[in-house]
Amino acid sequence: MPDLTMETPIRPLPEEPTQASRFGKARTAQSGALLEDYVELISDLLTDGGEARPTDIARRLGVAHATAIKTIGRLKREGLAVAKPYRGVFLTEAGESLAARVRARHRVVVDLLLAVGVPFEAAESDAEGIEHHVSDATLAAFARYLARG
């Protein structure tokens, strides 16, 4: 599991074991995607509602509550979240900062899609999957493109 708690860029992945092709990269990057989604969502729920309850998280992600709770456990293990039984979920410093970076990236991806003419619905929907595969170089290019207008 990549160490998602790092600062700086959004993709703090450890080196690929060897010369694994670009396929391997895409696959490895996939690992952190779920955690990123959870952290982003929890941050959203906390911001506009004050609390993040497992049931809400599960409903929003379209999974069973048990699945959400299990993943929240992983979040805790990874040092991204804290939660006492029956008391809701909160983010650590690391979790907050990851959430911020994920959110920023999400916005750039959606804006880029819209800018090239993707319909709003599709842009929002596809961005959710795409964003986890956007490298820093690509993200920077997107930002430049948007800045140019």
Place this chain on the structure above:
Amino acid sequence: MPDLTMETPIRPLPEEPTQASRFGKARTAQSGALLEDYVELISDLLTDGGEARPTDIARRLGVAHATAIKTIGRLKREGLAVAKPYRGVFLTEAGESLAARVRARHRVVVDLLLAVGVPFEAAESDAEGIEHHVSDATLAAFARYLARG
């Protein structure tokens, strides 16, 4: 497992069980990604080399040969490939047509990335992950954008 053998668009996914949000969609789409990669690669190997051997596939995908062989088994179960022991892998009609669609989509995604200023290396690399999350609507928008120049 989505039925990847269908014709028409590139995303022949069965309906989501309920109102699962866009997160769920992204997750579900993920299922077929690996098979798409395999089929695309096998098609490539067959085209410029005449044969697709498990070891080559494994090396190109950066996985152990056992993993490749296991996945080839899935390809067979899904009706996308055929293979007799020690005789290499071949694609069925369905496999070929999926490969063609995947390849076409890959090209559009890479071209779009390049068009907005993503460096070549990053474009090729990120496209591998991104392409599996590009809906038909988004793909069409990409094509339009590229056509406009």
Place this chain on the structure above:
DNA sequence: CTCGGAATGTAGCCAAGGCTACATTCTGTT
């Protein structure tokens, strides 16, 4: 023709992410 190394295949293990079923705790209404 045979024999050794490479390729292929099999078995069994692991973690992630999903589920259902069941147990426990909380909480809002009476």
Place this chain on the structure above:
DNA sequence: AACAGAATGTAGCCTTGGCTACATTCCGAG
């Protein structure tokens, strides 16, 4: 205060996609 129903948590199972270790088959040099 008590209880019913909702929320939360636990247990156990499944599939995917990885891996290593071992077994088998193929094939090219001698």
